Amino acid sequence: MTQATLAPGPYQSCFRCFGVPAAGSSHGEAVSCGARYPITEVRTRCERCGGLLDVEHDLLALQKTSGASWRALFDQRALRAPFPYTSGVWGKKEWVCPDLPDSAIVSLGEGHTPLVPMPRLGAELGVPDLWIKQCGHNPTGSFKDLGMTVLVSMVQHLRMLGRPVPAVACASTGDTSAALAAYCARAGLRAVVFLPAGQLSDEQLSQPLAHFATTVALSTDFDGCMALVAQFCQRHGVYLANSMNPLRIEGQKTLSCEIAQQLDWQPPDWVVVPGGNLGHTTALGRGFELLRALGLCQKTPRLLVAQAASAAPLYQAFKQKWHFTPLVAQPTLASAIRIGNPVNVHKAIAVLRRLDGAVELATEDELARAFVLGDQHGLYCDPHTGVALAALAKQRAAELIRAEDRVVVVSTAHGLKFGALKRAHHQGDPSQASGAAGTPGAAPAAPRNPPLRVAAELAALEDALLPRLL
């Protein structure tokens, strides 16, 4: 389809995204070649220049509604609207995918997760005005649901338009496959999940099996799975649900809206987010920019991206004036962000430059101490949230973040996905300290809370417990 025939409304536009500086850009900053495609066209890269795609909204049309009117609409829908407008994503449908018919929307009630003030934990980290955004309270236990509801709804729409889509597929070892499987199950669509055999934890395997996704264990690593799924999808018209798909970013950017909304439309000074493939970072930053552009908020927060030291390509770029070089990621407990060549790195760098963002890293010890500390305060942290808390503490110590700043830490997944890791840590069984094969065998040095074994007699109990209660 040529550009002349595009209907009004959001397009997919090219976002050039090279690993090296492109002609006319500095340090890999993105410049679009100008190509545009309809939102319903199934493609992952620009056919003209090979760049990634972005969804581009008609900002002038959106600006015809005042910031106050948008705020009132979003507030009202959050509680008192017909399903799926109570969803945190679909309550902002005009900003996400305005032309999608409501009948195509596939929602499990994602979004509107709690934003919890953590003053005691914050005081320990040096920032008493600390809040945790609990994305792990989404239906499948991670923030991935915010994007997956949009992607699967678009597939449903394509099918309603009569396009043949035999299945939706992804390669993943964790949260993405869970979200894809659940939303496809909800919609009655076939999902196919490609996993590297023997390289994922039990928790990660349970979700696609339970949702009856065709779950294929391949005798290769994650990169091998990714290459095969791309080939297979291309050849057989299967819809590829990978991180390049710009629709997922559209859903994920509603997270910024929720944070602002929950803070009475006053964005915090800082948002701290773990960074892997960097779609989430991109979405967060763009969401806050949109809030300002449309008059809902007066300012944007700064972003601190937190990476595991074993897999910190964005940190390296930050230290090199945003000059990015891919690297080979090493094992880390924060397995979901073990990525050396993030697919959305240039989108993320562009938004971080605009929002004066920063990047910090956490060693295995630092991230383990931090997630254990979070649990001690009543959170149930995944290791990635540990990376974010550790990075926050370091940047507070370095005084980039001030003691009086309001800080929101995005907790990306529920700790229930990492029960085996926690149990092994507290029981002191280093061989089990990692959920997935290929991550470190040694449990880092964070405090432990092993269970006590006591005979079933009052005297024995008193001997064991009374010294601890004094």
Next chain:
Amino acid sequence: MTQATLAPGPYQSCFRCFGVPAAGSSHGEAVSCGARYPITEVRTRCERCGGLLDVEHDLLALQKTSGASWRALFDQRALRAPFPYTSGVWGKKEWVCPDLPDSAIVSLGEGHTPLVPMPRLGAELGVPDLWIKQCGHNPTGSFKDLGMTVLVSMVQHLRMLGRPVPAVACASTGDTSAALAAYCARAGLRAVVFLPAGQLSDEQLSQPLAHFATTVALSTDFDGCMALVAQFCQRHGVYLANSMNPLRIEGQKTLSCEIAQQLDWQPPDWVVVPGGNLGHTTALGRGFELLRALGLCQKTPRLLVAQAASAAPLYQAFKQKWHFTPLVAQPTLASAIRIGNPVNVHKAIAVLRRLDGAVELATEDELARAFVLGDQHGLYCDPHTGVALAALAKQRAAELIRAEDRVVVVSTAHGLKFGALKRAHHQGDPSQASGAAGTPGAAPAAPRNPPLRVAAELAALEDALLPRLL
């Protein structure tokens, strides 16, 4: 403290609760002996008659506010209020624990979980207007958080009043210990959890360990733990957080408010809830009664309590015109409701009689088929939700529930707590089909979705997958 010195506001009043019909009551119906105690008095039974206690609110005072004003207040607080009034529980503070100072409240952002319409699943069960209330999306993954936030807040209040409370303790094998540990961690209170050694699943052990609760594994069964924890608490001034505590019911009854609120204050025709110790059933029914009494809703729904066939004392009572006899519960996959002598049975029977409730049971096969079916539709069901879905299908078939009825099924916990059970089912490993020792070894006959092992080559993939995509 005598009754004459009681301050205005809610009391704890006696709720007589015998296993056999008491004098002046029929078939175990409850009659209070009239004793009243201050809400801040630490006690589990009436000192005059030995009955359980209840919290009694000043209904006349609450009725001075109109139903419309309550509705507006609750709606407004859900999104736009200072923490913790955004909590589903504390947004209804006047109905829960009005005199508690805000500074004592210990909240993790519980409540306001999604209510998701499930028309396709409903159609399969014969009730297209089916909704699932996702209580598993609470902070620790179960509905227990709604009550535990109230109990732990009261302990915090007592400490602020200068009362010595060295710790809070419970005996539990699952959701209660997780909730107690998390809320105590949040508050900086010491929690002690008594568990029967070797009789709980890995998932159940991880949560109290992670929250640094003192986790005591006793060489006895659950009843042995319960007896010891009661003795220990009595002797050493430790606060006992068991199911007899009426404060937990106060928090849990806000669930009815949320359901009504999410359905625009039109309660459904039926609410289906799994029943074990029956505090949740009691709370749900009383919540809907309060909504009607205070003019927020015009009607109350009927309740269908769902029990596992292996542990169905309430079902037996229902069949005997509500004459209750305790029994010895047998093993079931629905381990959290394996209770033969439910502590709140007479409170529950009273409310079920008032609301024209019913009870149904589900065999192991029926409950397993039902939770697998829920997963196939994008839910991630715990086995107890399977019991509820199976009971619904049976009462639809029996035509107590009509095809046009609006039905809300309460999903009590997140499937992420039962990943091992699901995995074992789909991989066909019956020895692992139960998370906890003492539950059945044989996986019931529900459909399975085992993973496929395929060589990492396109041709092999096509051979394995293409027949499934046609």
